[in-house]
Amino acid sequence: MDFALSEEQQFLQQTVNELLQDQCSLDIVRQDAAENETKNQALYGSLTELGIPGTLISEDYGGVGLRLLDAALIAESLGGSVATVPYIGSSVLAPLAIQLAGSDEQKDSWLPKLASGEITCGVALGEHIGARDNTPITSEGSKVSGRAMFALDVQDADVFLVATVDDELHLVEANDAELNRLFTIDKTRSVGELTFDHAPSDSLESSIDSTSTLAKVVDAGRVVVAADTLGAAQSMLAKAVDYAGERQQFNRVIGSFQAVKHMCAEMAAELEPCRSLVWYAAHAYDAIPEDARITACHAKAHLAEVGRFVARKSTEVHGGMGFTDLLGLHYWFKRIELNRQLLGTPEFVRNEAAKVQGWI
Template sequence: MDFGLSQDQQMLRDTVARCLADTCPLDHVRECAEGEASYSEKVQSALSELGITGMMVPEQHGGLGMTLLDAAIVAEQLAYAVAPVPFLASHVLAPIALAQAGNEQQQAEWLPQIASGKAQIAVAIAETIEARDGAGVTCNSGKLDGTALFALDFTGAEAFLVADTAGRMHFVPADAPGLEKIPLTTIDRTRSVGEMRFETVAAEPLANDGGATAARLRDAGRVILAADSLGAGQAMIEKAVDYAGQREQFGRIIGSFQAVKHMCAEMAARHEPCRSLIWYAAHAFDAASDEATLAACHAKSHTGEVYRFVARTSTEVHGGMGFTDLLGLHYWFKRIGFDRQVLGGPEAVRAEAAARQGWTRAA
């Protein structure tokens, strides 16, 4: 059995890659990362024209009704270009949550806006995985209290989808009375994360499905983060190989040294199997629900380890230049670091997978 991308998916990949090559050069990434604007309106507008903002929105609400594998393909290209645009929460997780658990009014009001790129919705589900001291949101009589950390696609969001301690999702407008929004600074300046503090904040609950929607979002988010690391890792490997083929030392191209050859070969050998792992996890999300959670855990935990190695090794191949802003290698390095920890680091995700299979007790 051959498992690969369809012709349409290959076209999607190539179209997004060309769009980003035209609109998102490294100098533009640097401007966004070092400036006041968290995101690039130019890149976001170009992606919206391609229909990327509505790819996960059902067709009846103005979207394209595509699959998570399609979204993973786009995520890989966004990471390859380190594109400073909202995607994971606004255009993957939020449409999934609203389509699965939103009521008719929520779907009719917000899904078309997401599809057109007019609305950005942040998602906060970190506490359903690991809760820090003092974090967690409770719901009493339709009112939320507590703190939600690491809301994704935070800056500029018109609304938030928040999980409470029982795993139920709630819809909260950004201007809701009693809501305090605090931007958080992370190592990755190409994406936006924030903290929300709730003090008797009125919220619209999504379906009470026993946490099934939040679990679905965890699976999808982990697969997209793994795909993001795949794209960032591909870029770092290519940059290391290109540099090794140009840099001279002791009168020789450094790529001719056996040690450097081995470093590049080891990166490629660890990187390439991740592609099929991520593709299958994305495929399972839509086509094999009984395997989806474990496949997502495997993809997230394994790529977290592989791309930490790739990020470190690519930087070492570049020598002292690898740490400079001139090359900009740190943008991919930091993106991989962000992907590794968000929605559970490798250790936590492996422990979750082990408990799910009955090998250990759940924490």
């Protein structure tokens, strides 16, 4: 029994953190945000050199062949630095879907390019999660039609993975789809609206017979989004503690006032158990199948709640400065808020947890 990160995992996270410290400063994030840049080439290039896009791709296809917990640790780091690079769609959802449901030929043609960072993949699973404002995505032969909202990692994507109303998964080359970028509060990641009009598609074979592939891919995505929130919230807590330890009023640092100290303590007390929940859910995805879906749902929902609490309290600890653009705290706040809605709102995923347990 060892519920802890291995030395390799600690080293992986430390390496990614150091890279991000160097290449994803707040100034860089700010500049990217001003230009609606969500795929910072220099940063993405460095992450690719570390093999990050291939984290979950088997070594047979040029990836690193790690597990979801490793991917969650990376997501935590990316969230912690509000990194302006594709990840959840292109490096988690797409590779897992292709590996779980693709034919050998499809794996051969897509995975090595995803692993090497040569291409990125936008992912639109709205039809499965809960469709909004869209025209149903349908397939006919090897063509798909319809409109998908809130596709992830769409900027400069070379290919899109899209779910149909029947929970089939299809790959569509970017040139065969119409992309309309949508602009959310979070300027560090790209989402978009995809329109397909009899677009030629490459359907992932086994997704047609089984909806379980899609559900399993979504489980992984939920854990990774939760990990991103964990990292972002941890950064907000650290910033609040630093600020409370420096800022002086009434000739004292404000962190010596219990009103402020207790806000910091409450954030830490809420957030620290979340780390264990994310670790467990990520581990369960690979090793404890009977717990995988329920803990993925709870990780997603609980991190959404605690993330929002920490984002709000941390901003409050910073006083008026927290509300300004000057400190840039709002990049983390907004990342947490987007994560909350992605791949199912807390209410939606808790309801799914109820179904898994046979409560409804």
